[in-house]
Amino acid sequence: PKYEFILASRVGEKSNVGMIQLNRPKALNALCNALVSDLTNAVALFDNDSSIGAIVITGSEKAFAAGADIKEMRDLTFSSCISKRLLEELNLLTSCKKPIIAAVNGYALGGGCELAMMCDIIYAGDKAKFGQPEITIGTIPGAGGTQRIARSCGKSKAMEICLTGNQFTAQEAEKMGLVSKIIPADQLVAESIKLGERIASMSPVIVALCKESVNRAFETSLAEGLNFEKRMFYGTFATKDQKEGMTAFIEKRSPNFSNN
Ligand code: HXC
Numbered sequence: 001p002k003y004e005f006i007l008a009s010r011v012g013e014k015s016n017v018g019m020i021q022l023n024r025p026k027a028l029n030a031l032c033n034a035l036v037s038d039l040t041n042a043v044a045l046f047d048n049d050s051s052i053g054a055i056v057i058t059g060s061e062k063a064f065a066a067g068a069d070i071k072e073m074r075d076l077t078f079s080s081c082i083s084k085r086l087l088e089e090l091n092l093l094t095s096c097k098k099p100i101i102a103a104v105n106g107y108a109l110g111g112g113c114e115l116a117m118m119c120d121i122i123y124a125g126d127k128a129k130f131g132q133p134e135i136t137i138g139t140i141p142g143a144g145g146t147q148r149i150a151r152s153c154g155k156s157k158a159m160e161i162c163l164t165g166n167q168f169t170a171q172e173a174e175k176m177g178l179v180s181k182i183i184p185a186d187q188l189v190a191e192s193i194k195l196g197e198r199i200a201s202m203s204p205v206i207v208a209l210c211k212e213s214v215n216r217a218f219e220t221s222l223a224e225g226l227n228f229e230k231r232m233f234y235g236t237f238a239t240k241d242q243k244e245g246m247t248a249f250i251e252k253r254s255p256n257f258s259n260n
Contacts, residue, residue: 005035008042017196018046018055028066053200058103067110103192114143124170125185131167203241203257
């Protein structure tokens with residue numbers, strides 16, 4: 001398909017990682033409606049493509065994404081937000097079965113920070129800057145910022161970030177548990193692809209069950225989550241890939257997973 005504001009390609013030695021680069025440099029990858037629809041379409045295509053095992057979303061060295069498009073938003077009204085379901089489309093990313101890695105260089109602000117947090121793993125370049133500046137322009141985060149920061153970093157951090165709009169560094173983000181690794185900016189994309197390749201080398205069906213189980217932790221009580229995990233764990237024994245994985249271990253060889 002032809003995209004206007006993203007570049008989509010297959011990367012990795014086995015071409016089994018889907019790469020999406022946000023590509024609207026003049027506006028620092030601000031998430032205009034057309035960009036969001038390119039992005040969700042590309043993710044859906046990779047999600048449905050059995051040759052792809054993981055997805056990487058990145059921006060440029062200067063900006064992952066500088067937020068929702070302020071020029072598109074300025075004249076909105078409450079009722080037009082309701083009737084357009086403003087920015088609900090972005091949420092479609094969270095229904096992707098395959099792991100999505102956000103490789104964040106430069107600014108991840110507002111909707112850009114929220115987009116990164118919708119992904120499953122965040123790797124940050126050492127000069128990345130995060131923040132939820134909405135409060136400084138008279139609004140609040142609208143794509144999960146107040147909720148996901150609170151859940152991953154606790155109340156005090158979430159309040160401070162959302163109420164001040166102050167930016168925070170990759171190093172601070174790592175300390176808070178928002179990002180899992182900091183990488184020199186020029187190696188970020190390569191390392192993120194390696195992570196994608198590692199995940200793509202596993203059984204796709206088991207990867208999907210594993211992702212779903214971790215996500216359950218954010219939706220339920222511990223007892224319910226443990227119960228869900230146990231059922232999923234039992235379910236893995238209904239797959240050929242579980243037999244293959246354990247047989248390969250016992251035979252001291254590497255497994256050939258089949259997605260069955
Ligand atoms: C529209 C944007 C934009 C945005 C940058 N641009 N961010 N356009 N929406 N969010 C445009 C600028 O207007 C400018 O265009 C060009 O990108 C370069 O930006 P500069 O400001 O000149 O760059 P710089 O001085 O380097 O500053 C970088 C920056 C700053 C610190 C990231 O651009 C900035 O503060 N941007 C806004 C960040 C923000 O408030 N985001 C939250 C949006 S609200 P021209 O044409 O002038 O060259 C939000 C709500 C979430 O995200 C709701 C759910 C998704």
